[in-house]
Amino acid sequence: MGKLAPLILASASPRRLELLSLIGVCPDEIIPADIDETPHKLTSGKTEAVRPYVARMAIEKAQAIAKDRHDAFVLAGDTVVSVGTRILQKAQSRDEERYCLSLISGRSHRVYSGVCVIAQGGKPHHRVVESRVKVRHLSDQHIEDYIDSAEWEGKAGGYAIQGLFSKHIISIIGSYPNIVGLPLYETNNLLVGAGWKQN
Numbered sequence: 001m002g003k004l005a006p007l008i009l010a011s012a013s014p015r016r017l018e019l020l021s022l023i024g025v026c027p028d029e030i031i032p033a034d035i036d037e038t039p040h041k042l043t044s045g046k047t048e049a050v051r052p053y054v055a056r057m058a059i060e061k062a063q064a065i066a067k068d069r070h071d072a073f074v075l076a077g078d079t080v081v082s083v084g085t086r087i088l089q090k091a092q093s094r095d096e097e098r099y100c101l102s103l104i105s106g107r108s109h110r111v112y113s114g115v116c117v118i119a120q121g122g123k124p125h126h127r128v129v130e131s132r133v134k135v136r137h138l139s140d141q142h143i144e145d146y147i148d149s150a151e152w153e154g155k156a157g158g159y160a161i162q163g164l165f166s167k168h169i170i171s172i173i174g175s176y177p178n179i180v181g182l183p184l185y186e187t188n189n190l191l192v193g194a195g196w197k198q199n
Contacts (some may be wrong), residue, residue, distance in 0.1 A: 003119055004197055010065045010076035015162075015181040018051045021047045022177075023184050024198060025191065031069075033061035033076060039087060050082045050112050051128050058114030070121030079113040079181050081157025091158045095146050100158030106137035111157065111179045115187050119194040127190060129183035131174030133161070138168060156181075 006028035009016065022025065038055060040048040047054075057078035066074040081088045083103045091097035103109075111133060116126040137144075146165060152158045159165040161172075161179045177184045 005072055007191075007196060008065055008074045009053065010061045013181055015075075016077060017049065017182060019177050019180060019182045020187070023188055025188070026198070027075070029072075033064040035060050035064050037078075041148075046084075047184040049085070050080060050087055050110070051085065051130075054078050054080055054112045054114035055116075055126055056114070056129050057117040058126055062118045062124055064127075065123075066118040069145060071129055072120065073190065073191070073194060074118045075116070075180050075187070077113055077115045077187070079111065079156045079178070081109055081111050082106070083109045084122055089123060090153060090154055090155045090156060092119050094147050097152050097158050099154075100147065101138055101143045104133075104138075104159075105143075106135065108134045109157070110133055113178045113181070113183050115183060115190060117187075117190040117194045117196070119196065123196075125190055125194060127183070127186040129178045129186050131172060131176070131181060132176045133172055134170040136168050136170055141169065141192045161174060 008029045008031050009027035010031055010033040012032035058076050062074045076193035087153050088100050091100050111131045114126060114127050116124050118124050149162045149164050151160050175183045
């Protein structure tokens with residue numbers, strides 16, 4: 001029996017790696033995809049909707065690696081937080097983080113993840129998963145304390161649900177690991193469907 005094709009994770013996210021380990025998936029290589037993540041402007045003048053955006057990001061990240069690695073399975077994901085039709089990018093400063101927290105304070109928002117698997121140079125297979133999160137009203141002190149923690153740095157929507165921010169979460173509808181960064185049920189199904197097996 002020949003050696004099984006390697007699995008490449010096209011992401012530098014430590015959270016995705018930790019989540020995969022929970023279901024016994026250990027990538028053979030980690031090669032972060034470097035692509036333009038700017039949402040498209042549509043001919044109508046509107047910005048690309050959230051679902052198509054995360055699907056496109058996951059597919060393009062997988063394709064960026066798969067084009068040079070026809071010997072491997074490639075797994076890619078992208079997670080964004082949206083309030084209404086507004087996509088919250090990762091905050092780059094304390095002021096941007098303050099703005100993100102003020103938007104999600106006292107209301108529900110949605111977390112979308114796109115997941116894509118490409119098997120040995122084949123076509124991409126992908127899913128988009130949605131979860132809803134309700135956050136308590138955040139006082140100015142809550143916001144400043146969380147900003148001081150620096151936990152928000154590099155996080156979609158400006159918070160980590162698995163950390164200090166969890167005390168502000170009232171309810172969740174949908175997949176919890178999706179909010180952390182990778183929906184595990186759908187990811188496992190995509191890998192199995194593509195024919196991947198753990199070496």
